[in-house]
Amino acid sequence: MTARLQKILSQWGIASRRRSEQLILAGRVRVNGAVAKLGQTAEPTTDRIEVDGRLITMQSRPEPVYLLLNKPVGVVSTCFDPQGRSTVIELLPSQLRECEGIHPVGRLDIDSSGALLLTNDGELTFRLTHPSHSISKTYAVWVQGQPSQPAIDAWRSGIDLDGQHTLPAQVTVLKHQDNNTLLKIVLTEGRNRQIRRVATQLGYPVLHLHRTRIGDISIDGDLSLAIGSHRHLQLAELHSLQSGDRLKFAFPSIN
Template sequence: MEERLQKLLSRWGIASRRRAETLIRDGRVCVNGQTAELGTKADPERDRVQLDGRLVSPQNRPAPLYLLLNKPIGVVSTCDDPQGRTIVLDLLPDAIAQGQGLHPVGRLDADSTGALLLTNDGDLTFRLTHPRYHIAKTYRVWVRGYPPESALKAWRRGVLLDGRPTLPARVRVLKRDHANGRTQLETVLTEGRNRQIRRVAEQLGYPVEGLHRTAIGPVQLNASAEEVLPPGGYRALQPSELKALRTQLDLKSVLVRSNLKEHSG
């Protein structure tokens, strides 16, 4: 059965759909010897798909890989950057970053930090980024000023962005820093619109001064004092974490490639 080429490349773990579209636009993908275009379809049972002249297929795709990264400030959550900024793959050894089809799942702004998943599992990426699945993401957010309960209630109910309300969120005060005139909040979202937390906080009158993601669904950035990832550090997901994540996404479990040691950055 024919499928869109970017979907095939994602499902085979070659690249995320967004990255696959870029590869196709750049003329790096061929089907049966012909340079592909966006919209090109292929049948994996009979068509020859090549990337940079190399045959790709489900049989020669890399083993599934699942990493948790503590993204530092100033690093962009993409596989390439026209402006030449540091990308998340630059934080990994070449043996892991190159030739594995590894890509970030979703994005964190360059000026945000914290938990970011990297994988070459196209199905997992698709479900984690699809709004249907509502995977909770937890953040610690410093905002300027001292938002009253009325502002927090408005945030919890939903705030209009681009003409439609945000989904209900969990928001609570962690601490108030009177010396610097700011408040730290814990915010849990089940959707991920562009710069959503920053835009909502700005609209409510309490601009964000710092944003750090601490968890993606059941995957905690720092599960314990013994498992703290420094900025730029990464580790392989534990089998229990992957199982819990895939259960929430209604995906069948697969083995975690666990021969990667934690890297301290």
């Protein structure tokens, strides 16, 4: 059955869909000897697909890897950084760094810390980051000052960012300390630096932002992670990433 080339590469664990598109645009992918074009379709069972001159087949698909990382501040959520900054991939042991196609699912900005998923399952990444799929993300956020009730109410109901209203958010005041405030914030969308931009617009700039949970997957509790460390997801956690029948993928055996 024919499919777009970037979809095939992500399904086979070569790279995420976005990265697969970049490989195609760079001329690094060939189909039946010819340089592929973005948007091109192929028949994976009969067409000869090569990446950087290496033949790609279903049999060469790597074992799926699903990780949870506690990202430190100062590390970028990419596989490679042209500015030479430390990346989340460099935090992994060599045997995992060498897993073909492993990449972060979404982003957590360089100034923030906390929960970040990594995988070589490109289809899972595509589905989890697609606008039609909403998965809650929970943050512990220190802000400067003590937000007023009207500011909290505005944050909960949503405010305008770049002409688009943010979705309602759960905002809970946890404590005050030295005229700063610790908030628990739960979002179901992930616009660029959203929490920082909303906090600044309301007049209470973020001092520190730490993501504690992605859906039901937490870096705290019985399976807590130290900053910079990682663990493999448990089978129940993999299932929790599903949303109804929209996400279906094969799970590897988990020890």
